Amino acid sequence: MKKDEVPQDKSNLESANFKELCYAVDENGEYTTVNSSGWDPKTIALNKAIEEIKLRVEDAKQRVLNHQTSPIEYYMEYHKMDLPILASYVGMWKWRVKRHFKPQVFQKLSDKTLQKYADVFEISIQQLKNIQLHEN
């Protein structure tokens, strides 16, 4: 990549007001570094990934409202987590967390267990029990 070919596309970096560093070749064939504000191919990839997460959150939300899953799954998706990550944060086995996705099981969880989840998601137990209280 030549120095003047380093892409300066609009990207999500703009919001944080920073530019990333790229390596490129100058007129004399010497390597140098150039700041880049972003590049469309990866901005699109990132935006698609974020869209994907939003869909997952929305889907989880609907299933919570239909009593098909517990709010834990909704908050897990909201925090871009998957089962292994959430299990690791609450310090429980994966199968146990997965079991807590069942609405009947979730209803019977002790406050102590609920608190563990609430702490990880940085919300109150009330919010954990009722996703309508969660500000998006």
Next chain:
Amino acid sequence: MKINFTHHQSAHCENGVISNLMKHHGYQVSEPLAFGIGSGLLFCHIPFLMVNHAPAFTYRALPGIIFKRFAKRVGIKIKREKFNNPQKAKAVLDENLKNNTPVGLQVGVYHLVYFPDEYRFHFNAHNLVVYGKENNTYLISDPVMENVTTLTDKQLEKVRFAKGAFAPKGHIYYPVDFPKELDIEKAIVKGIKHTCKDMLAPIPVLGVKGIRYTAKLIRKWPKKKGTKKANHYLGQIVRMQEEIGTGGGGFRYIFAAFLQESSKILNKPELSDLSKEMTTIGDLWRDFAVDASRIYKNRSAKEDAYNQVALQLEAIADKEEVFFKKLKKAIK
């Protein structure tokens, strides 16, 4: 307290921490040099691991290992510690700052408040330098950022004790012992040899073979997983290749810069020619990213489009195979 530390922005966090810490201790080690000596360049499809609901690919060596190899090869000693107890981790950090030692930390990105929201994923192998503390605020030099920043002690504890794959466990590291003179020449040769070995390894998911394997996967995805997932997976490859930290072209440009610098240090003009060749290969990776992005941009991609990008990857694999064989010979 504030240590007199100079922040230099780098493309990748780990190389940047090495380079910045070395410069602080009076050794001019550039980012490409740190990357090359630590044999950072790689391609690997990590089997069985899913990241963000997609298969995991990496263009670089495992987190932490670049610094480890770099230290061993140039002859510096690094002290490393991990903790179960956040208080203990904080105490060790404070103690070092009191002794005027800037330290490297491994952290998780998800809770890193100064990152743009869109970039905050559960990725635990980010690195930064702490170079001071004022009241309850730590002074942070994050190599990928243009300028220095700060984190409160609560915020820092959170990122140091992020959970999930590669959990940092408060991982702290800093060089403690330096030789009179760094043995850069020998270190460069060792670094290059190791990279050649990795890239030409007879393991199906690693190096040149890994690239071919990935091409095969791409051909299968649309039929096996459906267009939606195939596009998501393809996007993941491009993100791993280009997202903040690689310097462009999946680290290929940094590696080319390293070869150019090495050719001067070792006085081997053939390395300079190979650097140019690597730049061309980096350009091919960029072309691959552009064409892949066309596929996931419009959802109704034809199946042939996947075959096209797979072909591109195979061409890159062929080029890299020839390249690393030549490089191996050149460094003998």
